[in-house]
Amino acid sequence: MSPRVFETRRARAFGDVPETQWNDWRWQLSHRLNTAEEIERIFPLTESERTALNASDLFRVDITPYFISLIRPDDPADPIRRQVIPTAAELVPFTAMMEDSLAEDRHSPVPGLVHRYPDRVLMLVTTQCASYCRYCTRSRIVGDASAQFSRAEFDAMFDYIERTPQIRDVLLSGGDPLTLAPGLLEELIARLRAIEHVEIIRIGSRVPVFLPMRVDDALCSMLARYHPLWLNIHVNHPNEITPELAAAADRLSRAGIPLGNQSVLLAGVNDCVHIQRRLVQDLLRIRVRPYYLYQCDLVEGAGHFRTPVAKGIEIIEGLRGHTSGFAVPQYVVDAPGGGGKIPLGPNYLLSMSDHRTALRNYEGYISVYEEPVDYTAHDPATCPDCCDKRTEAGQSGVSGLLEGEQLAIEPAGWEAIHARGGSKHRLNRDEEKWQPRGIGAEKSSAAGETPVHSVLRKKTSGKP
Numbered sequence: 001m002s003p004r005v006f007e008t009r010r011a012r013a014f015g016d017v018p019e020t021q022w023n024d025w026r027w028q029l030s031h032r033l034n035t036a037e038e039i040e041r042i043f044p045l046t047e048s049e050r051t052a053l054n055a056s057d058l059f060r061v062d063i064t065p066y067f068i069s070l071i072r073p074d075d076p077a078d079p080i081r082r083q084v085i086p087t088a089a090e091l092v093p094f095t096a097m098m099e100d101s102l103a104e105d106r107h108s109p110v111p112g113l114v115h116r117y118p119d120r121v122l123m124l125v126t127t128q129c130a131s132y133c134r135y136c137t138r139s140r141i142v143g144d145a146s147a148q149f150s151r152a153e154f155d156a157m158f159d160y161i162e163r164t165p166q167i168r169d170v171l172l173s174g175g176d177p178l179t180l181a182p183g184l185l186e187e188l189i190a191r192l193r194a195i196e197h198v199e200i201i202r203i204g205s206r207v208p209v210f211l212p213m214r215v216d217d218a219l220c221s222m223l224a225r226y227h228p229l230w231l232n233i234h235v236n237h238p239n240e241i242t243p244e245l246a247a248a249a250d251r252l253s254r255a256g257i258p259l260g261n262q263s264v265l266l267a268g269v270n271d272c273v274h275i276q277r278r279l280v281q282d283l284l285r286i287r288v289r290p291y292y293l294y295q296c297d298l299v300e301g302a303g304h305f306r307t308p309v310a311k312g313i314e315i316i317e318g319l320r321g322h323t324s325g326f327a328v329p330q331y332v333v334d335a336p337g338g339g340g341k342i343p344l345g346p347n348y349l350l351s352m353s354d355h356r357t358a359l360r361n362y363e364g365y366i367s368v369y370e371e372p373v374d375y376t377a378h379d380p381a382t383c384p385d386c387c388d389k390r391t392e393a394g395q396s397g398v399s400g401l402l403e404g405e406q407l408a409i410e411p412a413g414w415e416a417i418h419a420r421g422g423s424k425h426r427l428n429r430d431e432e433k434w435q436p437r438g439i440g441a442e443k444s445s446a447a448g449e450t451p452v453h454s455v456l457r458k459k460t461s462g463k464p
């Protein structure tokens, strides 16, 4: 069986557009479609789509001629159509729906900069995209031209990054960074590169998918001046992989930019093991490595795109082992309220004894791994990396428990609940009795000794 051929398409309505215009990203942007009337020149709309397109307060609609051409005109359930053409379902509220479901704005020390994880930040650099996805997690700001970030806000973001040396990774997002004016984009990247502790720069962009002609040689050689630079694209369905996207990905790869893909699991678009398998295999063919598969967020307008979490587990079950390990993304739920990304997958661990671990593989073959009974534990005292570890505020968590930093992580208010309204009495007056020997002790630097009576249990309910 020879590999599938990627198709190039152009809607009949654009048949007369000369190649030079079609391949000009400025032409594509200025000819985006956004009304029921314009879209109906390409294909007939359903009643539900027309209702949505005429609704007030609708999340912005805009579709490049290139991308709308990938929609099969006679299929209302087309997976690309569902991503960019609204339906009435989008207007329906649902339980747990939120405007900012990841609490990004709550984790922003300055507007547009989300510092959620210890060593990296998400920098929102624009609210504009080449086309708009109906399920967008950031629909609270995306699409709104009047919500653009100001010079003063950019200065505040850079100032924060400069004075926060724990940030070693800056992720440019938005909106879509590659829709910025080329000069401004380069200025932002150059300013980041000038900050010594910023080791890597990442860009998240759907431009290669919506507007592959924008990824021209000039853009690629500009980006290549600021390595190490990584880029994640966003493809949800194999129909989005065209010769144009393949060529754009090739230009980026040749500029030395490693490419990843982030997809969203979407009902009616890609909630199928077989579609996902084809998607990830086709991504490898254009040298893009699947990175994340996101559970759809609890965001306004996205209710009808959500699947049960079980669907994500089922998809990973159908990928891991069944195809190249390289092709398997990490399935994550970005926890509502700002809990961050939580990886989920099938269970492969069946049981354990003191020195055997029973495991099953993707075929259901069960075997046991015989563990060493004479393992010499790693000795942090003689390990240069342990002695010298770069620990950032908020970097402990469960890993910190395993390193003996503290004995427990308590939910907020736990201690008060368990006081049961009692008082200090003869049996609970002495706090020392609950201090676990050797846990949470600070190392005396030179000898690596651990004094036992030091700070033993740290509070974790407050801010780091």
Ligand SMILES: *Cc1c(COP(=O)(O)O)cnc(C)c1O
Pocket: 114, 115, 116, 117, 120, 121, 122, 171, 341
């Ligand atoms: C996803 C995300 C990142 C990057 O996470 P990785 O797991 O390192 O890709 C950083 N900050 C925020 C706020 C994010 O949502």
Ligand code: SF4
Pocket: 128, 129, 130, 131, 132, 133, 135, 136, 137, 138, 139, 142, 174, 175, 176, 206
């Ligand atoms: S490209 Fe990204 S930011 Fe823009 S609308 Fe789509 S999901 Fe939202």
